[in-house]
Amino acid sequence: MLITSSRKPSANTRTMCKYLASFFNCKYMTRGKMGLIDIVSLCENGLLMVVGDYHGSPGSIMFYDSHGVELLSIHLSVFYPDGYKYTPLKALEPSINGDGELFNLLSYYLDIPEGECYYDSKCLIASDDHLEFVYLDNMLFRLNIKNYRKMVMSE
Template sequence: MLITSSRKPSANTRTLCKYLASFFNCAYLTRGKMGLADVISCSDDSNVLVVGDYHGSPGSLMFYDKDGAELLSIRLSIFYPDGYKFSNLKSMEPVLMGDSELGNMLSFYFGIPQYECDGIAKCIRVEDDRMEFLYSGSLLFRLNVKSYRVPEVAD
């Protein structure tokens, strides 16, 4: 998967992109003036995640397939706990815990296995209203899900 931002992202949005890329062990692309088609052409035949901005903070996650079709759109807000400090986590593979509709879709699009988080270093606990990113049982950050939608497929 390739992670990038919206066209003119805030510093907070660029930071979240880098955190997500580190957490998911995937590439982050500084978008600049590239259009979505150009970004997708850089993705090496994998899905693309675009982190959108809303009033200077991350406000959405939009997943696209290798052909540019929108797979999933999530509106969100972000929460960092007190004393939050993120470090590079690329050496470990994450797992996803949660049997919600959103959890199942994220597992499929990210290619992340679904297991219980007990004893797992990197874990995402997903419910339909939040995604908690955990490292060794401690909360790194939480994405509060306001809404999500799966685009209808045209026949």
């Protein structure tokens, strides 16, 4: 998976991209003036995550396949706990836990194992109204879901 941002991201959105890349053990790339197809062609396994900006903060996450087709779009707001500060995370394999349709979609697209959250792990807790990113038993941040839509492929 490759993570990038919208074309002119705020500092908060760039930081969120770095955190997501560190959490998922994947690459973050600044987008600059590259188009979507140019970015998609650089993806190693074909999944691209684009973090969009809204009023100076991360406001959306879109997932694209290896052909640049949008798979999932999530509109969100971000909550940081007191004392939040970005630090790179250890290269532990993340797991996903939760319930609901969004959990099932993320589990499928991100291709990370489903499992319990332990004190010495990275875990994404997903539901239809929020995504919590947990590292070493501490919540890093929470993405509050405003809405999401999955794309339906026509045959």
